[in-house]
Amino acid sequence: MSMQLRSVVKDNGELELSLASVPVPVPADNEVLVRVEATPINPSDIGLLFGAADMSTATHADTPGGPVITARVPEKAMKGMMARVNMPMPVGNEGAGTVVGAGRSEAAQRLLGKTVAVLGGAMYAHYRCVPVEQCLELPAGASPAEGASSFVNPLTALGMVETMRREGHKALVHTAAASNLGQMLNRICLAEGIGLVNVVRSEEQVRLLKEIGATHVCNSASENFMQELTDAIAATGATIGFDAIGGGRLAGQILSAMEAAIGRSAKEYSRYGSTTLKQVYIYGGLDMRPTEIIRDFGMTWSMGGWLLFPFLQKVGPERVAQLKQRVANELKTTFASHYTNVISLQEALRPDVIAAYLKRSTGEKFLINPWKDAPPVN
Amino acid sequence: MSMQLRSVVKDNGELELSLASVPVPVPADNEVLVRVEATPINPSDIGLLFGAADMSTATHADTPGGPVITARVPEKAMKGMMARVNMPMPVGNEGAGTVVGAGRSEAAQRLLGKTVAVLGGAMYAHYRCVPVEQCLELPAGASPAEGASSFVNPLTALGMVETMRREGHKALVHTAAASNLGQMLNRICLAEGIGLVNVVRSEEQVRLLKEIGATHVCNSASENFMQELTDAIAATGATIGFDAIGGGRLAGQILSAMEAAIGRSAKEYSRYGSTTLKQVYIYGGLDMRPTEIIRDFGMTWSMGGWLLFPFLQKVGPERVAQLKQRVANELKTTFASHYTNVISLQEALRPDVIAAYLKRSTGEKFLINPWKDAPPVN
Secondary structure, three states: OOOEEEEEEEEEEEEEEEEEEEEEOOOOOEEEEEEEEEEEEOHHHHHHOOOOOOOEEEEEEEEEEEEEEEOOOOOHHHHHHHEEEEEEOOOOOEEEEEEEEEOOOOOOOOOOOOOOEEEOOOOOOOOEEEEEEEEEEOHHHHHHHHHHOOHHHHHHHHHHHHHHHOOEEEOEEEEEEOOOOHHHHHHHHHHHHHEEEEEEEHHHHHHHHHHHHEEEEOOOOOHHHHHHHHHHHHHHOOOEEEEEOOEEOOOHHHHHHHHHHHHOOOOOOOOOOOOOEEEEEOOOEEEEEEEEEOOOOOOEEHHHEOHHEEEEEEEHHHHHHHHHHHHOOOOOOOOOOOOOOEEEOOHHOOHHHHHHHHHOOOOEEEEOOOOOOOOOOO | EEEEEEEEEEEOOOEEEEEEHHHHHOOOOOOOEEEEEEEEOHHHHHHHHHHEEEEEEEEEEEEEEEEEEEEEHHHHHHHHHHHEEEOEEEOEEEEEEEEEEOOOOOOOHHHOEEEEEOOOOOOOOOOEEHHHHHHHEOOOOOOOHHHOOOOOHHHHHHHHHHHHHHHOOOOOEOOOOOHHHHHHHHHHHHHHHHHEEEEEHHHHHHHHHHHOOOEEEEEEOOOOOHHHHHHHHHHHHHOEEEEEEEEEEEHHHHHHHHHHHHHHOOOOOOOOOOOOEEEEEEEOOOOOEEEEEEEOOOEEEEEEEHHHHHHHHHHHHHHHHHHHHHHHHOOOOOOOOOEEEEEOEEEEEHHHHHHHHHHOOOOOOOOOOOOOOOOOOO
C-alpha cells in the first residue's frame, strides 16, 4: 500500500484533507511507475487543496489512517464548489522521482531507473503512474529535488516571454518578481537581452534581485514607487505586464505607469490617451481582494487572465517539446529552484505547517518529500 | 464673421471656454462649407470640452466677445493635460446642416443645397468646412436635427454588434442601455435576432426599453440584480459586454454573471473556472470612480477599452461606407435620436446649462443649434 493526499469538499460545507491508503498502481504498456521523491507546493496547488474553505476554522485530528484536517467552506462560496462536491481529489501538479516500474513499451522500459520530472497531477503521493509523454528525463546528476519544479514555473516564465513576443511587445513588467518564477524570468531576460521591470515589495527583495543581476527592480512599498516604475518602464519600453498579485491597485498602476511612460514622448494631445495597447495579464491571486483600477491610462488597454495550460495548447506540442528540452538543459542554471522547507505528507497536513505555506511569503517555498516520514511497508 | 466654441487649458492651471470670432472658411476644391444647424453634446465631447477641470470651481463672465467660463484644473491632473496646454481647441465631434458653399470638384458641387451630416470635429460653430468624404448626404426630408447624431451613436451600436461577431460571441450585454445609443442597439438586435441583455438603473428605464420591445432588461438597482442578470445572460448565451459606466463594480459583475451562467451547465470542476472567454469592453466613463473587480469568474476573462475610431480603422473604409449607408437608410427608424433640450452656443456656456448636461442623465440629451440665438451678421 501507499499514501495519497486527498482533498474533498463535502455537501455539508466541510473541506476535509486526508491521506488515503491506495494500492501501488501498475503501469500499462506505455506507462511508468514513478516513486515520487520531491513535489513542490505551488500557488496553483493551493486552490485545489483548500478550495474556498476558511482555513481559520481548520481543526486537526490524528486518526488511525493518519492526520485529518477539517475546515468550513462559507455558505456563499459553496456555489462555486458544486462541481467538486463529494469528490475526493488528489493534489499536486508536478514533481520528480525515480522510475521504479515500466510497462512493456520500449519508451517505458528505457526510463527504468531514471530520474524524471512529471507533470500529471496527483503527485502528493508515494507513487504515481503516468504515460511516458508526461515525463521529462532529467539530465544526469540532477536530483529529484532539483527537478521537482521542472514544469510549472519554468514553462510559465518561458510562456510570458513567448506571449510578449507573439503579441508584439518588446519588454515586460513582472510582479512578485523575487519568487522562484521571478528569478527564472530574470535569468531568461538577461540571457536574451529582453527588458524586464521587476516589481517586488521589500528592500530585501530588491537586493536579492540585484544580486542575481536584475537591471530594473521597483519596490511597491517605496514612497516614489509610481515614479520609479514609470522610469523603469520608460527605460525598457515595456507595454505588457504579468501580475501574480491580482488584488488591490498594482495591476492598474502598471497600466498607469505604462501610459505615463508613453506620454513622455507624446507629440500631440489625444483625449483618449495613447494608441499603444497596454496589456496586463493576471496569472495568480496572491491577493484575493478585488482588483481596483484607476482608469487614468486612456482607452487602449486590456487586462485579463493568463494561464499556462491554454498557452501550451495555443503554441502546440512541437513548441512545448522545445521549451521542455530547454528546461532540462538549463535545469541547474536558468531554472534552478530553491526551497526553504522540505516536509512529509503528514507534515503537509499539520495546522502550523499549513499556516506557514498558506502565507505564500516570497522566498518561502515548500517541497514535499513523501518518503521523509515513516515510509509505508510495501 | 462667425463663432466657434473653444476650450483651452492654460499653463496656469485654468480651463477657459469661450466663443471665438472666426472668418467664415472658404472651401477648397474638394470641400464643402456647411452651415451647422444641429450638433449634439455627446459624452465623447465632454472630455475635450472640460478636460480634467473641476467644474465645481467654474465661474462665468459676460465679455464683449460673449460668455467666458473659467475653472480650475487640479494640479495633479495637469500632468495628463500637458499635450493640450495653451492650445485653444475647437469642440464637437459631429453634427448636421446645409451645404451653403462648395469647391470646384463635381462631388462638392453636387452637394450644394443638400442637408448633410458631418463627422469632423469643431462642429460647435456656425460654419464648418470639410472634405466631401466626411459628409453623409441625408435622405430627402430628413432635418439637420434628425441627422445630427448620424455617426457616433449609430456607428458605435453597429460596431458593438460587429465586434461581437468578429470575436466569436453570439449575444451581448450593454449597460446604460436606455440611452439613445442603447435604444439603437436594442433595435438592431431585435431586427437581427441577436440576444441582448440591457442593463439600466431604474424601473422607469426598464419600462422605456420594454415599450420599445426589449426582451431582457435588468435593473442594477434591483435587490435581485445579480440573479436577474445571470438569468438573462444564461437565456441569451452572452459572453461579451459593452459598458458605458466604467467605474464601480458593474463591469466586473457582468463577468461574474457570465461565469455563473456558464457554470449552470458545467459538467466538471475546474479550479480555474470555465474555459469560455468572457469579455467586457469599457467604452465610456459615466462613472469616473475606480473600476472594482471581484475576481470570482475564473481565469478566462478580459476587460479593456473600446473606441469607435480604432474599430473603424480595423474594419476598413469599404465596410465603414456600408455601415454609413445603413445609417442613412434607417435614420428615422433604427437610428432615430431624441433630444430633451435644444440650446444655443451661448447657452452651452451658461453655468446652469453646463451643470445640466454634465449630469449625463440617461434620457437627457442636449442638442446645440448654433443659430438659435443672435446669429452673427455675415
